[in-house]
Amino acid sequence: MKPRSYGPFPYSPIIDRPRLEWPDGAHVALWIIPNIEYFSLEEKPGGYANMKIPDVPMWTERDYGNRVGVFRIMDVLDKYGIRGTVALNSNLCVEHPRIIEEGEKRKWEWMGHNESNTRRLNEAGPGEEEKIIKNTFATIEKATGKRPTGWLSSGLAETWDTVDLLAANGCEYVCDWCNDDQPYEMTLDHGRKILSVPYTQQLNDKGAIERRFNSADAFRQMICDQFDVLYREGAKSGRVMAIAIHPYLIGVPHRIGALDAALKYICKHKKVWKATGSEIARHYRAQMQGGGSAKRKSAKKR
Numbered sequence: 001m002k003p004r005s006y007g008p009f010p011y012s013p014i015i016d017r018p019r020l021e022w023p024d025g026a027h028v029a030l031w032i033i034p035n036i037e038y039f040s041l042e043e044k045p046g047g048y049a050n051m052k053i054p055d056v057p058m059w060t061e062r063d064y065g066n067r068v069g070v071f072r073i074m075d076v077l078d079k080y081g082i083r084g085t086v087a088l089n090s091n092l093c094v095e096h097p098r099i100i101e102e103g104e105k106r107k108w109e110w111m112g113h114n115e116s117n118t119r120r121l122n123e124a125g126p127g128e129e130e131k132i133i134k135n136t137f138a139t140i141e142k143a144t145g146k147r148p149t150g151w152l153s154s155g156l157a158e159t160w161d162t163v164d165l166l167a168a169n170g171c172e173y174v175c176d177w178c179n180d181d182q183p184y185e186m187t188l189d190h191g192r193k194i195l196s197v198p199y200t201q202q203l204n205d206k207g208a209i210e211r212r213f214n215s216a217d218a219f220r221q222m223i224c225d226q227f228d229v230l231y232r233e234g235a236k237s238g239r240v241m242a243i244a245i246h247p248y249l250i251g252v253p254h255r256i257g258a259l260d261a262a263l264k265y266i267c268k269h270k271k272v273w274k275a276t277g278s279e280i281a282r283h284y285r286a287q288m289q290g291g292g293s294a295k296r297k298s299a300k301k302r
Helices: 056-079 091-095 097-105 128-144 162-168 205-211 216-233 256-267 277-289 292-301
Strands: 028-036 085-088 109-112 184-187 193-196 239-245 272-274
Touching (some): 028 216, 028 277, 056 097, 056 256, 091 128, 097 128, 109 128, 109 277, 128 162, 162 193, 216 239
Parallel strands (some): 028 239, 028 272
Antiparallel strands (some): 184 193
């Protein structure tokens, strides 16, 4: 997209939109996004420019998540019948294929998340961003047999070209734009379109625990409080509730119980659709194409 003061979509107050309906009358589409990331010991983690290499304490903390924490997360999601939608650094496909194997057993979904978490798109050199996006999709497709339909940029960092490059590579939805509780469509250069599916910086263990120093129990309470509001609002028009987690944070022994308790609370409610990113995107697109315009006119008359 060309540089602009607002995004490639119209301002849309949620109170003016047509009713959004989820399958079986669900109030909330719940999706869980494990960020499964690869950090090279030879590179600085993205967003930590002042660190010296090798940073053994920081690197081993993250490696713990891939060796141990991710399997705890799998056990918890299995318990509640939830398929993860993984924001996946594609280098992990080669470096840690056992994680991919276990995710495939569970029919988890994979979306692109750069090649590694040590190289972000807005730090890439000229022409490198397109290469990173292409390589990420191709590597995940080779490892899993299925091309990802979604994307989350490492650090949510984009350039002016990112969404156009994603759409040009067949990506159906992007999660970097955390500005809504419902999906919406972006109109890009050359007439291309891509959906934004709600991700979260709030119900994200990296932001809540690592940056704002909330306890695991406080994070659990945040999840439950947000769910209560979205569930109530979703009775009128469906909402999306994303929970973003990192194996090296929520997957440690003293925190994993918080995720378990939060999901137990949510799953006691009947009107919850346990969805993946592509399911949310495709259901939304089908509903808007199958009568969204008429519903929008009806909503305006009210």
